[in-house]
Amino acid sequence: MEFGPHLLLATLEGAVGAAVLALTALGLSLVFGVMRVVNVAHGEFYMLGAVVAWFVASTLGSAPATGFVAALLIAPVCAAVVAMAADRLVLKRLHYDPEATIVATIGILYIMQQTALMGFGPEARPVAPPFNTRIALPWVEWGENGLALFYPWGLSTTSYKLFVIAAAAAILIGFALFLSRSRFGLIMRATQLDRETALAFGIPVERVYSLVFGLGAALAAFAAVLIVPIQQAHYLMGADPLLLSFIVVIIGGLGSLRGTVVAALLIGMSDGIISVFFSPTLAKILATLLVALVLVFRPQGLYGKKRA
Amino acid sequence: MLKLAGVGAGYGPVQVLYDFDLEARAGEVLCLLGRNGAGKTTTLKAIMGLLPLSGGTVTLNGADITALPAHEVPKRGIGYVPQGRRLFSELTVSENIEIGLMARGNGRATRARVLEMFPRLSERLDQRAETLSGGEQQMLATARALCLEPSVLLLDEPTEGLQPSMIQLIRETVEAMRAQGVAIVLVEQRIEAVLTLSDRVAFIENGHSREVVDTSDLTAASPLLKKYVGV
Known part of the structure; x- marks a missing residue:
């Protein structure tokens, strides 16, 4: 395949990764932004979403679409319930201390991972996509008779991958609207800006924290349900999204949702493109290098605010 | 009391x-x-x-x-106007007032009454609190507390x-x-x-x-x- 079509293919693969990464990183950024908690277990809520998706899909067993839609509804709720329980049982008791909660979420990570290993097993398990029509993509080339449209061999995607991009974009837009227009969005933003003043105006901050932790986990789980028909569910699958989410959140600016989305596009797309043209390892090396550069030259990230 | x-x-x-x-x-x-x-x-x-x-x-x-x-x-x-105002700096004037109204479920009538006391805030409802002058910020901090009635x-x-x-x-x-x-x-x-x-x-x-x-x-x-x- 020539360079142009190859690049288009790589860009599409990158866009799928970026879409899922944006959702996952948004959850991490939200939790840090509002609660000031660095949730090291965030990748495990992603894994939980995938595992629950497999469980729901295989239990229902009927048409793939039924199982997938059920998983899309059930997995985020399950992840949110587990996250809220972890918040009540662990984080709240640590008074959301930034250092202590890092150690605690490492513990939660291992508990969830090992529980998944015991209950789900070490195998990677597939979930059937609800639809997966192959779509050939056209390419334009200058020929003897001027511009000509043709379909290069191998230049194609699937309807499901396009759905993943569209669904993630819809959730991101919906979430932005929720944050800016809804009452709970306003409460979340106020709590993020000044916890003490929020309390002085009747905002039950600990309840908000609990819901935010649940919401962050639900976003990760939703992302996992979207990707599991492409990547399969596995008990160790949380590590990569966690690393990439941290990279995205640091580059975008801790707690900045706009920065998170921009950085997810940057990292997700470059990860996809570099992985296709070179290797996934090189993509991770470059992303990590970018984090180092951001930390040195713009520690607050692209959209983060400098702290006094 | x-x-x-x-x-x-x-x-x-x-x-x-x-x-x-x-x-x-x-x-x-x-x-x-x-x-x-x-x-x-x-x-x-x-x-x-x-x-x-x-x-x-x-x-x-x-x-x-x-x-x-x-x-x-x-x-x-109990309404509180903290030292240094402690406004929700990135929220608009309107949103800061909304937060004040929420605590006791007060509505439009309270909002109108409070804004009547600080007409300058009415002209800046969509402006972010951090962009107000010091005096306007104090007005907003006071208005927000008064929204609790x-x-x-x-x-x-x-x-x-x-x-x-x-x-x-x-x-x-x-x-x-x-x-x-x-x-x-x-x-x-x-x-x-x-x-x-x-x-x-x-x-x-x-x-x-x-x-x-x-x-x-x-x-x-x-x-x-x-x-x-x-x-």
Whole structure:
């Protein structure tokens, strides 16, 4: 395949990764932004979403679409319930201390991972996509008779991958609207800006924290349900999204949702493109290098605010 | 109305208030006066439930509110204008006011009434709080607290760093609230404002409540001011 079509293919693969990464990183950024908690277990809520998706899909067993839609509804709720329980049982008791909660979420990570290993097993398990029509993509080339449209061999995607991009974009837009227009969005933003003043105006901050932790986990789980028909569910699958989410959140600016989305596009797309043209390892090396550069030259990230 | 009895409070292991007593009555301005670090701001935070009490009780209209979670205190009708305003800086004027309205479920009528008191805020409803001038920020901080329709209003240095016209506006607002029967607890450093605005002055020294006197018994040259404030 020539360079142009190859690049288009790589860009599409990158866009799928970026879409899922944006959702996952948004959850991490939200939790840090509002609660000031660095949730090291965030990748495990992603894994939980995938595992629950497999469980729901295989239990229902009927048409793939039924199982997938059920998983899309059930997995985020399950992840949110587990996250809220972890918040009540662990984080709240640590008074959301930034250092202590890092150690605690490492513990939660291992508990969830090992529980998944015991209950789900070490195998990677597939979930059937609800639809997966192959779509050939056209390419334009200058020929003897001027511009000509043709379909290069191998230049194609699937309807499901396009759905993943569209669904993630819809959730991101919906979430932005929720944050800016809804009452709970306003409460979340106020709590993020000044916890003490929020309390002085009747905002039950600990309840908000609990819901935010649940919401962050639900976003990760939703992302996992979207990707599991492409990547399969596995008990160790949380590590990569966690690393990439941290990279995205640091580059975008801790707690900045706009920065998170921009950085997810940057990292997700470059990860996809570099992985296709070179290797996934090189993509991770470059992303990590970018984090180092951001930390040195713009520690607050692209959209983060400098702290006094 | 609002009563503190034997209150102890502080920040973690550092105790600031010791066996602290205070009583604010409806329709009066009670000024807390003391040197820097005496515990004036700590007293207001203790009333709001923002600091854990190591002892004592806080009662509002006879009801014990000591053990209430901090977010329940404003719902009982205690409005707070913190030192330094503490606005939700990235939220708009309108959103800051909305937060004030939420606590007690107040609606449009309250909003309209409060904005009528601060017409300049009405012109800046979509502006982010951080872009307002210092005086406008103080207006917003006060308006936000008034959105609770409070029966007790705690004001922590509301005139700090403001120009005279803004100080006058804040003064008029305090007087209007007093006339409506609101109990006002004011922390103020400017002696002239204390003497002309307050009804009683409670002197605080090293976290202890000392004397409470009628302002009419004080003058700028009063020995009590020299003793507790150093002026």
